[in-house]
Amino acid sequence: MTAAPSIPADLDLWLVENDTRSMDELFAFLRIPSVSARSEHNADTARAAAWLHASLARIGFTSQIMPTPGHPVVVAEWRKAPPGAPTVLIYGHYDVQPSEPNELWTSPAFEPAIRDGKLFARGSVDDKGQLWVHVMALAAHLGARGTLPVNVIVLAEGEEEVGSPNLAPFIEKHRARLSCDHVIISDSAMFAPGIPSILSSLRGLAYFEVTVRGPSSDLHSGMYGGAVVNPAMALARALASLHDSRGRIAIKGFYDRVRPFPAAVLKGMKKLPHSDARFRKELGVRALGGEAGKTTLEKLWTRPTCEINGLLSGYTGEGAKTVLPGEAMAKVSFRLVPDQRPEIVERLFKSHIMRQLPATSGVTVNVKALHGGRPWRADLDGPLYDAAKTALRAAFGRDPVIVGEGGSIPVVGDFERILGAPVLLVGFGLPGENAHAPDEWIGVDNLQRGMRAMAALYDELGG
């Protein structure tokens, strides 16, 4: 580790002096129950957009609330940087998850409260608090210096928690105006307390519903059992065929497009402070699973998977009912890694299932693709990542680690594809932050360090 630089004193001082005001304003933002999934909260969601719009205008941005077929997008711009300075687009979202079950919150979801250095509120980490980190970092520059070293576009949507249905069309439509050199998103977590983290890969998704149909109606398992192909049994056999005995996916051609992760990234992962024993304990299991010969973080971040997400057939109530089901259903999804493609996995999976359960097998099978998304991996070389590493080191006092994420964030690929700019995913949450659960929180120290890291990052990018 190189000696830690420190963040510019003027920006740090401004943030210290404005800390109380900053927290008061964030509390006001968090009090707005902008639950995008619930139409009864439409007025609240609109209010959150207006609130954010006003805040950005107040710090010196030219802000606009732009309609979409759903909730609006707030676009705020500051374009007075010196000639030749790059343009940075900061993406976040002002909508939040529903708060239910409310009875499991220690303090009410929309009444922010600080306990033990943690700020509890719905939206504290996902994503109002992290969006606020950027607003304050920008405010520090404009407040302390009256200027910014880079041109900045803040784009905040209100539909992230309902799958961002209108975001990609919005970016497409306004691609010229949104044109930029770097995209920065803070909507993720750090690997562990005190360890700044850059999220460099996301897995893709290919999600299917498999329906196996046998007899045209449910039958009495006594009267018919033993002479009829049981669709639930046929489905179980087909599902069992999806992995081999070493935990690898046994679908022909499945791994063909998997591009290995760089050795340096894999090596970095091995150094991360991860404990399988603790992981098992958290999950309440005696043994872990997956591909033989891979570490847990490798499996979660760098390897494709196949999981059953749901099963339904026949009688599932209490007690015994002697039914031979007419139909059985499984939800099966694959997580994908570069350069796998959901549409290719769909073809391979369908062929595999059809080979297992051909038309002559006594059942008919239907595989329906429900959802797909491409995997993503950052190119870790280049000025954006160099700047991020320096800025994070300055704010946290140590080098950031490179982490992966097993899940999918489709908008990341959309930004990269439509705007042609690299995306930096740098988050300030922590494991156990309850992003979609009761008692969502963010560490107050990470809010403050995050503001300093981002303020320093704009300096780094401005050169």
Added chain:
Amino acid sequence: MTAAPSIPADLDLWLVENDTRSMDELFAFLRIPSVSARSEHNADTARAAAWLHASLARIGFTSQIMPTPGHPVVVAEWRKAPPGAPTVLIYGHYDVQPSEPNELWTSPAFEPAIRDGKLFARGSVDDKGQLWVHVMALAAHLGARGTLPVNVIVLAEGEEEVGSPNLAPFIEKHRARLSCDHVIISDSAMFAPGIPSILSSLRGLAYFEVTVRGPSSDLHSGMYGGAVVNPAMALARALASLHDSRGRIAIKGFYDRVRPFPAAVLKGMKKLPHSDARFRKELGVRALGGEAGKTTLEKLWTRPTCEINGLLSGYTGEGAKTVLPGEAMAKVSFRLVPDQRPEIVERLFKSHIMRQLPATSGVTVNVKALHGGRPWRADLDGPLYDAAKTALRAAFGRDPVIVGEGGSIPVVGDFERILGAPVLLVGFGLPGENAHAPDEWIGVDNLQRGMRAMAALYDELGG
């Protein structure tokens, strides 16, 4: 086939003369909605017992309505046969299945109607109509001759459709009074129109609920998928291990106690007019399943099976939810043949599942036995079966066939075990009779032939 004898002319004449009255009375019986499963029908169920009690008293029996912890048992006796005459116990039930869905009945369930020679009503075949066959056969003897050649006990319960919870204790308690030489039950179907049938075997049952538990709660399949053992996948693999590639059950020791059916019975089955093509068409399937090298009737009547009756895990609603389920459940049941025992199958099945999913596998498994019943097979030699063959030949003009039944009727074993008397299962329903479905029916000609066959049977048994 030997030359068909005919039934005694006096009994036939009595039945002809009393046909209208008999049908009127049966209609009245069928109009009582004695649905034992529904407490709102408790008064109706009691009314059906009283109605049957009065009918038996009217034809000359000493009848009694005897309480149980549930619905009462009607016991009616006639014990004036010549010294040395055997005692016959006739079992039936006066309760019926619920009629829902009512909108699928062509005519209302409790308004009997005859169309195309079929009597439609809930209870027409299961079992009021078949019980009525015996009442009229007894009435013919007492009406035409003033006497019966055998002593007779009619025992009709009101809880058959809810699993006869109080019947075995009732028989135990009154075993001295119910002591008899033969038990006759008419609650089954003929193999095909015009073919009188004796049901000589029933399969047993061993029913289980298998629960596989993985992580202590549902997880996000993106964040955790690939490193955690998915309990639904573990369950699918365990279920897939239950059969081998030839359709045999792959549980060690499972077939050890299977006693082959007599060659004559198997040979008889091969002669029955069964068509796999028609069977497939009825079920709406392109191919049949089960053990290789066995005929369909063999599989259904003489071989044990293992079926999945239900599956449930994770997300089963519409669309995609990326959950890695914490738990997966299957209902699995076995049909048993002599001399398999449910308690032995339980032990073998549990061992098999535990070997598939040991404690080291990352999941924990629980196998709960929900229901069990022994298989049953009649000894086809002896006076009861000889008499039945002669009587059926007299009424139907051809020899009866010996059939099996894939399902289970636990009371059969109870009668045999407690009373030590052989049981004759002779039914007058037909395939497609909709016993537990809308538009339940019985053929009017089979009602009439049944009365004559049973009237002749008492003569045969009286010697």
